[in-house]
Amino acid sequence: MEYKTEQVQFQPSQADSPQVGDKLHQRRSANYRPNLWKYDFLQSLNNNNDLKEGTKERVERLVEEVKPMLSEAVDSLLKLELIDSMRKLGLSNLFVTEIKEALETVASTNGGVFNVEDRLYASALRFRLLRQRGHVVSQDELRMFKEGRNTLNGSNCEDVEDMIELLEASHLALEGENILDEAKAFSTGIVRERVSGLDGQLLKRAVHALELPMHWRVQWFDIKWQIGLYEQQEDKQSNLLELAKLNFNTVQATHQRDLRDISRWWRDRGLIEHVNFARDRLVESFLCALGLSQGSRFSSLRKSLTKVIILILVIHDIYDLYGSLEELECFTGAITRYDSEQIQQLPDCMKVCFRALRDVTYDIAYDICKDEDWHRVLPHLTKAWEDFCKALLNEAKWDNMGYTPSLEEYLNNAWTSSSGPLILSHACYFTGHMKLDDAADLLQRNKDLIYNVSTIIRLCNDLGTSTAERDRGDAPSSVVCYMREANVSEDVARKHIKVLINQAWKRINARCFGNAETPFLRPFIIVTVNAARVAHMLYQFGDGFGVQDGDIRQQILCIVIKPLAHD
Structure with a gap:
């Protein structure tokens, strides 16, 4: 230019x-090039998903179906993964009370009770979700990554999953938290080193995390990508997936109305x-x-x-x-x-x-x-x-x-x-x-x-x-x-x-x-x-x-x- x-x-x-x-x-x-988005096109936007017959009722039924899932998940890791999925899919606002109570239950376990093979992954996930919600969580809970830094298997996908979750958690660091600084440098290096040998969902997740961590992303802007990823999971919950899609379209319809209104104002101005x-x-x-x-x-x-x-x-x-x-x-x-x-x-x-x-x-x-x-x-x-x-x-x-x-x-x-x-x-x-x-x-x-x-x-x-x-x-x-x-x-x-x-x-x-x-x-x-x-x-x-x-x-x-x- x-x-x-x-x-x-x-x-x-x-x-x-x-x-x-x-x-x-x-x-x-x-x-500067002329405006790309023409007035008539913007006025034609009309995602009336929220007005379609039966959509509102379907969303309400799905919400009631999903609500018990958190309380019924007796395993702490399953509970955390469900909360994480709800957040990534843009549904956390629909389950504020349920998520709050579930996280309080997890926090009360004083470090969590996890299987040995899940320990680093689960601890990093727990750390991230609890700290995001304002719970006091010590960086010492992630000190364990040092124990395995010399034993990570380059062909082990679970190791890469651990590192992606550790990388995400490390971006919630405060000043002076040296353990998290080390965790960030270590996990970033491992993921970068192994990304060329990955494929499928794990490759997508690794590239996504390296480009920009979740904590630095606008959550709403990431929802479609997360829905696409969740849809490919073998253990996905069909009602959670359907609710996420309906919710996204319903909220998007409101955004389109706002854009139509503001485009009229801009033209008239x-x-x-x-x-x-x-x-x-x-x-x-x-x-x-x-x-x-x-x-x-x-x-x-x-x-x-x-x-x-x-x-x-x-x-x-x-x-x-x-x-x-x-x-x-x-x-x-x-x-x-x-x-x-x-x-x-x-x-x-x-x-x-x-x-x-x-x-x-x-x-x-x-x-x-x-x-x-x-x-x-x-x-x-x-x-x-x-x-x-x-x-x-x-x-x-x-x-x-x-x-x-x-x-x-x-x-x-x-x-x-x-x-x-x-x-x-x-x-x-x-x-x-x-x-x-x-x-x-x-x-x-x-x-x-x-x-x-x-x-x-x-x-x-x-x-x-x-x-x-x-x-x-x-x-x-x-x-x-x-x-x-x-x-x-x-x-x-x-x-x-x-x-x-x-x-x-x-x-x-x-x-x-x-x-x-x-x-x-x-x-x-x-x-x-x-x-x-x-x-x-x-x-x-x-x-x-x-x-x-x-x-x-x-x-x-x-x-x-x-x-x-x-x-």
Whole structure:
């Protein structure tokens, strides 16, 4: 992707940008391809699975059939495997009480009672499931992997299964848990070494785990893959499989309705016609919002966040591609003071963008409150936009100066410019039944969690886009900052950034697991941590926003567009 430039001479006039200076500025274009997802196609999406006659009743019957399975499983390992299957198939929300009680039973066994041959596999599975649910589990429970590290049989499939489960469990580590660090390095090495000799389901599971661990994936985005894998198991439960398929299609129907609604809003808004240099990525923005929360009751959250994310892309492209430094300072000042008078000296596209931002923020504030108190949330939302734009302006100044900051200086600004704090400042008001003041306090008390999630968003973005951005002459990314600061190669710098991502995940884990059972906090934590998982998905194979026809297109087709076939 190459930049095209267009020279524009700013001159004071009523038609274009008076009083912003007469500096010759080059308008840039990243040659983003036109939007792939057409309006008529999106409006045609109509997975009416939840409306089909008898579907709801069938789901209810299957739920009642499956409920006793956990209490009837007297073997601890079978109980754990059933819980794990429910979670992977997207059914854990249908059996919250049953899973909670089953895990409490497992936890009370003080380490579990397993057959010797299943001991490492079962202990790793137990560790992962219990820690995910907030139970206190010591890393010492996985110390046993050291006992067998010299006796693993390269031709033994059970050994590889043990290593895959150990690899997955190791990603739930906290800072200072050296046993889990060793377990991760050891299991990853074994699985990589033996993957070429595997086939069938075990090969698929090994490749999947090496690409991205479960803990770093958006669970909903993985369900179809997990259903396909479960369907091939000889010991599968047919009622569990049918329930998973029906549930996926029913929830997907809600997501399609949301997408139809938001696509009408985007067409009627007409913003992209005025900012044709920017990315028109409505469906990708919706996918990101969907990644944060999938439940049927969170439609307002998904639609509001889609509006926020699509505006983030447009505004980011204004700062990165379009505006001169003088214009960007003026635009940032208008956002800071919410002053529509100040934008009169800006180009028309920036005026239109400012008005769209103001209108969307007002709409979201009203959607949050739905009464006369809507104005109370407005200052919190506008402050989030102000901080975001100031961070973008700071990066524009560095670029204008030709300045490369240290990695620490870069990250001190980049966690805000990542848009993580902005998105989560909006999301927190939709995630629980709390007072407005409590929601604002929630953000402040969880600033460390938001910081680490936002850092992952930025670092994943940089890993996926830094090479292309450097070739285009963009402002330095974290990769480039570290390359220049430490005088190392790009490969070494990228490895260092991956270490930082791992460290951020450990800090997230400490906050996540420590508060898992706080009722009003848990929904916010889930949404917040999912933001980091969305970033992994979005930039795993490159620039998910910049390139539409790559992996991100397949994700959209799989998750949003195509229902699951079922009998």
